[in-house]
Amino acid sequence: MSKKYIDIMDTTFRDGFQSVFGGRVLMDDFMPAVAAAREAGITHFEFGGGARFQSLFFYLNENAFDMMDKFREVAGSDANLQTLARGVNTVMLDTGSRELIDLHAKMFKKHGTTTIRNFDALNDVENLKYSGECITNHGLKHEAVVTMMDLPPGCTGAHDVAFYEKTLRDILDAGIPYDSICFKDASGTSSPQKVYETIKMAKKLLPENIHVRLHTHETAGVSVACYLAALEAGIDGIDLAASPVSGGTSQPDILTMLHAVKGKDYDLGGLELEKILTYQEVLKDNLKDYFMPPEATQVSPLIPFSPMPGGALTANTQMLRDNNMLDKFPEVIKAMREVVEKGGYGTSVTPVSQFYFQQAFNNVIFGKWNKIAEGYGKMVLGYFGHTPTEPDSDIVSLASEQLKMEPTTMNAIDIADADETKSLKYTQDILEKEGLEVNDENLFIAASCKEKGIAFLKGEAKVNVRKIDNNAKQESVSVANSNGEYTVVVNGEKFNVQVSEGLDASIEVKSVTSAVPSVSAPSSASGVKINASLPGSVFKVVASVGDSVKVGDVIVILEAMKMEIEIVAPEDGIVASIDVKEGQSVENGQLLAII
Numbered sequence: 222m223s224k225k226y227i228d229i230m231d232t233t234f235r236d237g238f239q240s241v242f243g244g245r246v247l248m249d250d251f252m253p254a255v256a257a258a259r260e261a262g263i264t265h266f267e268f269g270g271g272a273r274f275q276s277l278f279f280y281l282n283e284n285a286f287d288m289m290d291k292f293r294e295v296a297g298s299d300a301n302l303q304t305l306a307r308g309v310n311t312v313m314l315d316t317g318s319r320e321l322i323d324l325h326a327k328m329f330k331k332h333g334t335t336t337i338r339n340f341d342a343l344n345d346v347e348n349l350k351y352s353g354e355c356i357t358n359h360g361l362k363h364e365a366v367v368t369m370m371d372l373p374p375g376c377t378g379a380h381d382v383a384f385y386e387k388t389l390r391d392i393l394d395a396g397i398p399y400d401s402i403c404f405k406d407a408s409g410t411s412s413p414q415k416v417y418e419t420i421k422m423a424k425k426l427l428p429e430n431i432h433v434r435l436h437t438h439e440t441a442g443v444s445v446a447c448y449l450a451a452l453e454a455g456i457d458g459i460d461l462a463a464s465p466v467s468g469g470t471s472q473p474d475i476l477t478m479l480h481a482v483k484g485k486d487y488d489l490g491g492l493e494l495e496k497i498l499t500y501q502e503v504l505k506d507n508l509k510d511y512f513m514p515p516e517a518t519q520v521s522p523l524i525p526f527s528p529m530p531g532g533a534l535t536a537n538t539q540m541l542r543d544n545n546m547l548d549k550f551p552e553v554i555k556a557m558r559e560v561v562e563k564g565g566y567g568t569s570v571t572p573v574s575q576f577y578f579q580q581a582f583n584n585v586i587f588g589k590w591n592k593i594a595e596g597y598g599k600m601v602l603g604y605f606g607h608t609p610t611e612p613d614s615d616i617v618s619l620a621s622e623q624l625k626m627e628p629t630t631m632n633a634i635d636i637a638d639a640d641e642t643k644s645l646k647y648t649q650d651i652l653e654k655e656g657l658e659v660n661d662e663n664l665f666i667a668a669s670c671k672e673k674g675i676a677f678l679k680g681e682a683k684v685n686v687r688k689i690d691n692n693a694k695q696e697s698v699s700v701a702n703s704n705g706e707y708t709v710v711v712n713g714e715k716f717n718v719q720v721s722e723g724l725d726a727s728i729e730v731k732s733v734t735s736a737v738p739s740v741s742a743p744s745s746a747s748g749v750k751i752n753a754s755l756p757g758s759v760f761k762v763v764a765s766v767g768d769s770v771k772v773g774d775v776i777v778i779l780e781a782m783k784m785e786i787e788i789v790a791p792e793d794g795i796v797a798s799i800d801v802k803e804g805q806s807v808e809n810g811q812l813l814a815i816i
Contacts, residue, residue: 228265228432228458229475229490230303231258232293233504235267236532237466240438241517244276245686248288251582255295256465257503261496265641266518267460268292270304270329270337272532272571275310278670282682284333286662290675293333300337301335303364306356307571308341308348309606309634313669314572316605316633318353318643321388324665326355331661338436340366340405343422343565345383345606346391347632357398364434365392365399368568369406369419370528373558379566379609382418389423401458403431407530409438413450434458437472438531442520445481450715452487459489464501465508469518470531489656497594514538516550527557528569529578537578539687544756545808550586556581556589563616564601565608576600590616593623603629604636643668655679659756749796751776751814753807762803768796770816777801777813790816 234255237563238246242367265701273814274399278284293302309316311325334761337356349365356363367388372380386715392399404419411419416435423433436449437444437460448459467474479489514797517535541547560580567573568603579594598620601612603711621627629636637643648668650661657667657678666674676682762778764770770790777799779786794816801813 223338224486225455226488226490227452227490228434229263230265230267230301230434230458230460231263231358231463231475232267232436233258233466234470235271235273236460237271237306237462237471239272239276239468240471240531241466241535242511242687243280243539244273244816245280245539245679246508246511247684247686248283248291250511251297251504252291253462254500254504254507255279257500259300260297261500262369262492263500264297264299265301265488265490266296266303266776267338268296268302269334270306270312273315275474275670275673277679278666279673280508280680280685282677282684284662284666284677286328289329289334295751301531302333303336303338303599304329304334306337306339308339308352310670311352314575316637316643317668318633318637318640320645321637321643321668322352322634323355323358324668325647326352326359326361328661330359330361336362336400336566338364338366338403338405340368340403340570341606342368342570343567343600343606343608344368344635344674345396346388346390346395348396348606348634349392349453349677350395351401351634353397353729359443362400363398364401364403365397367392369404369411370408370570371410371412371415371525372566373526373562376566378563380542380568381423382415383666384609385419386422386426389426393426401434401438402427405570407443407448407532407574408437408528409525409570410525410528410569411437411443411447412488413443413711416427416447417450417454420451420456424455432457434460436460438470439468439473439520440470440529440531440534441529443487448478449471449481452485456744457674461489463497463504463564465505465513469520469759470516470534472485495649510688515723516788522795523554527554527559527581528574529554529557530570532575533574534579534612537575545588546756547584552585553578553581556584560597563613564597565612566610567600567608569774569795572585572596572605573600585649590619593620595624598624602626603631604633606633651675657740672799736764749791750812750816751791752815753779753788753809753811753813756809757786757807759803759805759807759813760803762799762801764796764799764814766796766799770794776816779807788813792816 234251238244242731270283274285277283277288296302309322311317311322335756339349339352339356353365355364358391367385370380374619433456437447461478462472464474482489514535516538538550540545541550557577560577568578576596580597583592599621601617617628619636641647646665648664649659652663652667655675657663663678666678757779759777761778763778764776772791773791775787776790777788779788799813799814802805
């Protein structure tokens with residue numbers, strides 16, 4: 222009897238990069254590995270979308286559409302190139318209008334995409350209807366998704382086989398056009414038995430010719446067992462990655478899975494061990510200069526208690542590194558459990574996973590439930606769709622009070638359509654005001670990436686890539702604080718130093734830099750001091766010297782952990798000084814202004 226052919230999608234260049242490097246890998250550095258993967262016989266790639274859209278504009282000063290075009294050229298015209306979309310969010314962190322959702326599908330078709338995997342983190346099928354229609358209308362294959370995870374111990378009400386069956390039936394009953402179905406577990410927390418029963422259910426419920434896939438991560442340590450359970454249940458395709466961006470927070474390794482099915486009746490993509498080994502050697506060489514966060518290679522037994530997706534975990538730890546707050550990560554992960562329990566059981570996958578993390582972060586930094594993160598608050602209030610279960614009523618009340626928003630039952634896409642700032646006309650006006658060319662690509666970049674998209678289009682974006690060798694590509698790459706930038710004290714005098722792994726005996730110390738605090742000169746103004754409540758960067762200075770302000774008025778907006786933190790006046794008064802500038806990095810407790 223011939224072996225069952227199992228389609229393998231190589232997630233290395235999208236989810237692998239996201240799960241290990243926070244998406245920050247330059248296109249010229251990895252294209253040789255794409256060619257090597259093609260030579261190894263791989264024809265199905267995840268090559269963009271998800272966080273690997275915005276991250277190119279935010280951190281790499283690269284155009285994601287250019288990267289997609291180049292990838293298509295290298296991978297070949299026959300390759301199935303797949304991207305990830307978040308339903309009505311597409312590749313944004315906020316809900317898009319119908320105009321933006323349609324433009325997303327149009328642009329991704331234009332720039333080489335074959336298939337779009339389309340999910341909603343809340344499993345609200347209303348959020349898949351229009352986005353799915355746009356995908357198919359533009360000639361793309363639509364892979365509709367049911368998102369999975371395990372709930373923290375003791376929690377019930379969602380994320381069991383019955384819940385997934387209801388979600389799948391809702392997709393079918395809604396008449397959403399689809400070409401395949403994927404069960405996506407971004408946190409890798411589902412148990413093998415639940416996976417087996419879920420796939421069995423789906424194969425029984427769906428037409429016989431429908432392709433069914435499973436996507437998971439190794440974060441909780443059970444991914445290979447889950448894939449073997451899915452294979453036994455009749456799955457048609459699974460997602461794997463290549464070393465060194467496999468395992469840990471990413472997908473299981475291709476070679477590992479080929480080994481795991483030895484002696485079984487499965488043919489994994491027709492792939493051969495030796496050819497994959499050669500491909501992985503090329504990839505390893507391509508990425509040798511990149512800083513590998515230690516947490517990206519680890520399996521955590523705590524993840525089932527606080528389900529954090531692999532793709533978000535390293536992105537968040539890297540942001541904590543940037544803000545010198547990595548020591549807070551264990552506390553934040555621990556705090557996530559309660560945040561998930563009270564939030565209505567949305568699946569921990571972007572953007573909901575980011576909402577969970579931001580709220581857990583706020584609970585650690587500002588005190589439990591003292592500050593509701595905007596995304597988390599809007600989620601429990603219903604602005605992104607219906608959560609699987611009702612959120613905790615006390616948290617809903619807190620969110621309503623702090624955000625000054627009432628709970629809603631409106632569809633998320635209708636709310637977005639009513640928002641003028643999410644119209645193409647609004648974005649077109651911004652492009653024209655900035656003297657930028659108005660075309661479909663620029664419209665989508667500006668609409669999806671906001672101020673950072675405009676900065677990219679104006680040539681003002683900065684490169685922030687973490688590499689081991691600080692001298693590598695020094696002319697174009699600035700290395701962030703991840704390799705170890707420290708202040709040391711010698712005989713009572715402070716100096717800034719950089720530390721990286723390894724010994725280079727050829728290095729000579731030619732100069733040292735005195736550690737001068739990155740703060741403005743002390744203000745001579747007297748009055749009430751307003752200090753930063755956490756490390757971050759100054760996103761916007763709202764008030765000006767001489768302004769009359771009342772208690773609660775916004776003085777400065779800080780940006781930290783993908784959140785905008787409003788710093789407000791503690792009392793009525795006149796702004797006597799503004800002690801920071803937009804774009805400036807600030808430390809916890811640093812003086813921002815005086816009134």
